[in-house]
Amino acid sequence: MAAFETGLLGDGGDDTNRRETAAKQSDAAFQPPALGAIPDDENGAAIRRGMAIFLNTKTNAGDFVGNDLACVNCHLDAGRKPGSAPMWAAWVVYPKYRSKNGKINTMEDRLKGCFTYSMNGQGSPSGGPPPVGSDVYRDLEIYFRWLATGAPTGEKMKGAGYPKLKKTDIGYDPARGAKVFEQNCASCHGADGQGQRDINGRIVFPPLWGSGSYNWGAGMARVNTAAAFIKENMPLGQENRLTDQQAWDVAAFIDSHERPRDPRQTGSVEATAKAHHGGESYYGKTLNGRLLGTGTSGS
Template sequence: MHWRRPLLALLATAGIAAADPATPPPETAIPAGPDGDAIRSGLDIITSTSTAAPEFAGNDLRCANCHLDAGRTAGAAPLWAAFGNFPIWRDKNKRMNSFEKRVQDCFIYSINGKPPPLGGEVLLAVSAYAGWLAQGQRIGVSPPGRGFPGIAAPPLPPDDARGKAVFTTICAACHGPDGQGLRDGDTIVNPPLWGKASYNWGAGMAQVDKAAAFIRANMPLGSGNTLSVQQAWDVAWYIDGQVRPQDPRFAGNLAATRAEYHNRPWSRYATSVAGRTLGDPATTPPHHVPAGHDF
């Protein structure tokens, strides 16, 4: 990446405005020149995270695994709906967060990696791309489609056995029978949902309610809202009842980490499932290094 233009100037000249604010501009509308170079770099980071930002990626997920269609899909944490709402207070880290800080946290928790530096090319590129998608959005207004749609409470308490049945019959075709995703050689086609190459315990998807809302609205891919509310809760409960990388905020005491960061009904961190305590260092997988990277 050879661009060094100030972000506000870049966004001001990033291309034509979208006719419909809820419909971000197509990739073919990315402008030429240094503005377009920055935007395309951001798009590459969103869709090929470990390849485009290898020094910061610690697992086999891509940003686009949650921000579907490269951050375009309403109800799947679209980037165009979030960008104009920053800076914003975030309870997770008890501070005002810039958009760049929010992306840093995605790298730390969902990508289980290292935070790209504030003001560096990776975060500027992602900001340029998100800002370009957000053309036509009102600043400081949370538009319909932001985040994940709400989900009703489950009719019955979520259940691992029912969740495993949903996973086996519906999810395993894309995510593998062992939840480790599908590969084409070294290329991850569909993401792992647990284990060493998945998101860690600090990620939003490790909260059952957030995972259930995402699954209900968007899964199976291309067939959202086909699972029942109960099925979405059950399979989210099952997925988040599996081992995964440690919460980076863990300082040696499992109970203290739960009390400070996971003290809510929909976190299974530090609870016992199938005879093992989730988050226990003895059973938590070691840090994963993506193929071809020295992390």
């Protein structure tokens, strides 16, 4: 028994070193496998298809995409970047309960929500997200599972989601945000917020409002979510350059513009706002004399 205890605990110095090493390791975000490690087999072929859907969603899953966005627009570096809702961190916590729909969600359920809201599936050729059991889900899921190779299951990992951003004392204001946008965002996303395309018409920088962007039901349509993403990840390549106040204000500016309607809206905007839009959303609010939430022509 004594020998067992010695082997388990070691002496004080060794135990201290182990704790310090473990602490240092826990401070570092998880590293997904390198792209060169994708296996050269049927699994690898599906992983590559999933990555292609993730990077160019409209090209590779266009029947279910009703706007000009791709998964990678909100989950940077092909879903690998910590602090940008990386997919290796999401994979290990599903299935789980989500208050948005009031039930246990599988990863397929979660992806269905992304296609419904962030990809504005109602405006797609199919008029909705991929059907249950679609190969689109299968390929995305095996890509996420591969990204999470070696990750602990059922744990919230460092770098998961978007870091929460505490509200400032003066709150947020779209008018202040317009100035932040002009100075820091318009060069990529355009003065009109409609993004930029390359010479072949492919989206380089995504639209942030209007018919080509996420709809009112998307998580990014909440000012707090957009502010957290912006603070941690924008301007691209200069993350954390904006102050907390600037991030809140520019998120308010972006999310105070009209966009495709919430697909849950079956009656009035007011009724849908009451049912689904508490918190930091401009949906159902009147701004500059206009009720927001009525949707765009591309809804």
